[in-house]
Structure formats: structure tokens, C-alpha cells
Amino acid sequence: MAPVVKIAVIQLYPKPLQLESNFLKASNFIRAAALQGAQLAVLPEYHLTNWMPKDPGFIPLCRQWESYLKRYQALAKELGICIVPGTIVESHDGGGGAEEKDRLLNVAYFIDGEGEVRGKYVKKNLWGPERAHLTGSGREDHPVFDTPFGKVGMLICWDLAFPEAFRELIAQGAKMIIVPTFWTLSDCNEAGLKLNPSAEALFLDSMLTARAFENTCAIVFANAGGPPGRGYAGLSQVTVPFVGALTRLGSCAEGMSVVEVDMQILEDAEENYQVRSDLARDDWHYDYRHSATKGKL
Template sequence: MAPIVKVAVIQLYPKPMQLEHNFNKAAQFVRSVATQGAELAVLPEYHLTNWQPKSPGFFDLCDQWETYLKKYQALAKECGICIVPGTIVESHRENENEEDRLLNVAYFIDHDGEIKGKYVKKNLWGPEREHLTSSSRDVHEVFDTPLGKVGLLICWDLAFPEAFRELIAQGAKIIIVPTFWTLNDCNEAGLKLNPCAEALFLDSMLTARAFENTCAIVFANAGGPPGRGYAGLSQVVVPFVGALTRLGSCAEGMSVVDVDMQILEDAEDNYKVRSDLARDDWHYDYRHSKVKERL
């Protein structure tokens, strides 16, 4: 039989530009779920800074990324727990003549404080494209971790089934998605039809991706004060069942849940998605590109 993995999703309100405050709050949650036996704790995207790219000093805060990455490594070792610390926005410069580039990065840190995986956000949401650099055509990687083979995605990546296919084709069983997704990410036309359209999007896509990829999805989103558009809805989703746990739309909180990995094996036995992808004569390659006519 496949193992049972104890997973924690942590839903936080990231106070804008308050790195140390946000880290200390996150660390309290991580310590708490560790005492409950959680083997993995996942935090939201932008949980250290909130998304404030036009605020004075934002770039300076992003220069501190190594400091906080090391703090999370030390916390993982202290608590004996694997951590995906949401995302950390990193400022990078290739040389002194180049302007700073901002990368939105997720890490998988194991229970010994070692980095087992790193992923730079590929599919940037519209407003991010002015500020962040995408990982572009870099291949999605799968990482060997104490929990098995794990893939990392970030927020808007959820909208692209190709990203999931690339990961499960390499054997990923758990896909972790730190997110900063709000109800206000819907345009005016959509909000007129359904003020909760983005919540519907999240619940629908998370369920669909779990079924169509026979995988477990750990989704940690930001929550926040009512009336500010925070979507929350952090959840752990598996095929057949749907959400094993699902937090509310606004409040901060955490949930620890057992993920029976046998569910994934049973789902694959039924749907045979992975086995189809592994066939030599499989008819999709999941790489979309414009075909240029050769003269």
C-alpha cells in the first residue's frame, strides 16, 4: 500500500512590505503544524511582502531574499518538517551595468533544511509582466523529496494544463501551488455576472487538475480582511474525493490533513492518464508553438 502523507496548508494575510512581521507569523504557524505531525507546510505566494511592486523600497526588500531563504532552511531543520515557503521575490543582476530583475521563486526545503527544488514562475499574470522575469521556456522540473516526487507551480500556472502534464509525465505525484489570487482578478464583465467568479475558477480548476492528472494538489492562497477581495480557499485536493480540506475565503488559518497516496494509485488505475502519456505512440506533445512555413 502507498503511504499516508500529513500535509499542512497555511493561509496568511501578508502585511504589505513587512518582511520580519510576516516571517514571524508564518514561523508560528509552521511550528504549530509541526507539533501536529505535519510532514509538509505550504505558505502562500508573496507572503513576505504582499504584491507591492510600485511601492518605494520594494526592490530593496527583494534584495533580502537570501536572508529569508536561510531563515526558512533553519526553521525546517528546527521543526523537522519540509517547507515550501510560498514564494520569495528575488532581485538579481547579472552585472553592474544591468538593471535588477525580479524573479518570483518557490523552493522545496526538506526536514534537514536542504533545498530539494527550485522553481521560477513561468506563467505571469498580466500586471506581473511589467515587473517580473518569467522562466520562459525552461522545462518544468520534478524533484525527489522525502514525500516522493514533487512538482512546483505558482498561482496563474494553474490555468495551464500543459504545466501539469509536463510534471506528471516525469512522475510527480504531489503538485504544490503557492498562490496570491484575489476575487478582484476578475474583470468588470465577469464580476457583473458573478462577483465570486474567481472562487468558482479556483475550485473548478483544482478539482479538474487533480482528476485529469491523477495527482494530489496542495494549494495555499493568501487570505485577508473582508471586503478587500482576498479569495483564500486554500485546500488539498485529490481525485475521486475533491478537497480533503478547504479554508474559508478571508480568514487566516491552517489545516493539517492526511493524504492517502493510495488514492492516486487507484485513480491512475481507473483513468490511466500517466500510462497513456508514457506510450511511444501518444498523440499529444503539449508544446504549442507557431509553425513557420519554410521557404
């Protein structure tokens, strides 16, 4: 039988440029998750800094990325819990002149309960306003890695909009896909907001449910929350086929939910829908970037 995994999805308000206080708050949530028996804790995108790329203080904070990654590794080892510390924006010196310095990468890590990094993913599909500041992972493959819960893949925020990303991950055997996110209601344009002020919430709920069904996978979605009236969408959730959201946090407030995920649901869904089986066929008729030879379903 497939394992049952206890997961803590954590919805935080990242105070702008308050790196240390945001880290301490996140650590307290992770400690609380460990006390409740969680085996995995997942934080939102940009949880350390918020998204303030034009502020002169943003890049100096991003240069501290490695020290905070090590602190999360130490915390994971201390508590014996796996941690996906949302995303950490990393500043790297491109080494090719002033214009290439402070190349920014938006990175998600999977840290196991021994404090070891099992997986790393650099955000590929950049949201429009990010493209002037971040460097994406381009045509690099979406990585899948082994964890105590089986094969896991990670995506970040706007990656959700691309079914090809999920297909590439499940073609390599991923059963759980973890998605740290900083998605707000104000990401919708004026025309969309006029039609539906909650359009982005509808987008998120619909997309997460569809992706879980169409890929027979579990999705762990941790979004930022924040004070009412500031556009935070929240809606952090763990979603599986057949059921939909096993747990779902509110629209904006900070909080945490710990939920058990019976991974057998994914096996039963695959037996019913046979999505992975079709993708693995040599005569499969859709030409995705992946192929059946890249991984075992």
C-alpha cells in the same frame, strides 16, 4: 502501499512590505503545524511582502531574499519538517547596465526536514500586471524533484490555468503538485464581476478539482487570505481525485488546516483513468513539449 503524508496548508494575510513580521507569523504557523505532526507545511505566494512592485520600498526588501531562505532552512531543520515557504521574490543584478539591475524572480523552494533545498521553481506564466516587473522562466522545463514523499512538482498561481504545466510535471513522475498562490476575487474584470462577483472562487475550485482528476495527482494549494472586503479569495485546500478537497479553508480569513493525504488514492485513480499510462505511450497522439523519454511515470 503508498505513504500517508500529513500536510499543513497555511493561509496568511501578507501585510504589505512588513517582511519581518510576516516571516515571524509564518514561522509561528509552521511551528504549530509541526506540533500537530505535519510533515510538510506550505505557505502562499508573496507571503513575505505582499504584491507591491510600484512601491519604492519593494525592491530593497526583495534584495534580502537569501537571508530569509536560510532562515526557513534553519527552521525546517530545527523542527524536522519540510517547508515550501510560498514564494520569495528575489532581486538579482543582471550585470548588463542600469536597466538590467534588480531583475525580479518569483521563486518557490522545497526545503526538506534536514534544511536542504530539494527543489526550486521560478514562476513561468506571469499574470498580466506581473509582466512589467517579473522575469519568468520562459521555455525552461518544469522541474520535478525527489522528496521524502516521492516525486513532487511546483507551480505558482496563474500557472494553474495551463494544463500543459501539469502534463509536463506528471510526465516526469510527479504525484504531488504544490501551488503557492496570491489569487484575489478582484483579479476578474468588470464584465465578469458583473455576472458573478465570486467568479474567481468558482474558477479556483473548478480548476483545482479538474486538475487533480485529469492528472491523477494531489494538489496542495496555499492562497493568501485577508480582511473581508479587500478581495482576498482564500480557499486554500488539498485536493485529490475521487474526493475533491480533503480540506478547504474559508474565503478570506487567515488560518491553517492539517490533513492526512493517503497517496494510495493517486495510484487507485491512475489505475482507473490511466492518464499517465496514455502519456507514456510511444504513439501518444498529442504533441506536448514533454516526451515519454524525459521521465518515468
